[in-house]
Amino acid sequence: MVAFNAIATLSIVPKAPQLCVSDTKPTQPSFTVIASAMAHPVSEQLVARQYVDSVQTASRSYQQMSSEFSSLRQSIAGGQVSFQSAQQQFQSLSSQASSTVLALNNCQRCFDHGSAATLTTSASQAYSEMNSLVQTANEVYGPQAQQLVSPISQLDGPLQTNLDRFSGAGVGAQSLLPPNFAQTMGQSGFPRLSDFASQYQNGPGGGSGF
Numbered sequence: 001m002v003a004f005n006a007i008a009t010l011s012i013v014p015k016a017p018q019l020c021v022s023d024t025k026p027t028q029p030s031f032t033v034i035a036s037a038m039a040h041p042v043s044e045q046l047v048a049r050q051y052v053d054s055v056q057t058a059s060r061s062y063q064q065m066s067s068e069f070s071s072l073r074q075s076i077a078g079g080q081v082s083f084q085s086a087q088q089q090f091q092s093l094s095s096q097a098s099s100t101v102l103a104l105n106n107c108q109r110c111f112d113h114g115s116a117a118t119l120t121t122s123a124s125q126a127y128s129e130m131n132s133l134v135q136t137a138n139e140v141y142g143p144q145a146q147q148l149v150s151p152i153s154q155l156d157g158p159l160q161t162n163l164d165r166f167s168g169a170g171v172g173a174q175s176l177l178p179p180n181f182a183q184t185m186g187q188s189g190f191p192r193l194s195d196f197a198s199q200y201q202n203g204p205g206g207g208s209g210f
Helices: 002-015 025-039 045-050 055-077 083-105 113-118 120-168 181-186 191-201
Strands: none
Touching: 055 083, 055 113, 055 120, 083 120, 113 120, 120 181, 120 191, 181 191
């Protein structure tokens, strides 16, 4: 919505005849709109997903992912969606979450030792909700669940990188992942996440176990 509003606003500015082509003032509103959108909370999801440059924005991004995972899980558990509709929602969720995770992974200041620790609560909630979503899909759809959740399996690599970023900042997987995360991911087409979580579950490599 922000992009469309920005276009509508800017289209009015060039109509003033006294402005010459070299005048830089007409370009200023676009930057103002972008800055406003970046600072806007969850309602401007796409903008927030494309650019994460602070711990506060990162925390909101994890919270938004949690909300999306939880919303779809509740719809499936409550029988509110057909299998076909659930497939479409998983596809949409995959695209949105992928953009979010990539932006999070590119936020350098978010994974300083002190900063990363402050993200533990919001990040762990996102991983927990993802785990619950996949579990619910398995319980409701049985053998068909693998096909259903396959779109979000593209998060396997980016989320492992995300966990690596936390680990490098001194936040271990035991602080972020639910106890059955490795098993759930291993059964559902997330081999890298499953292997990563299993390493911490089994204790080696700096993890203290779950």
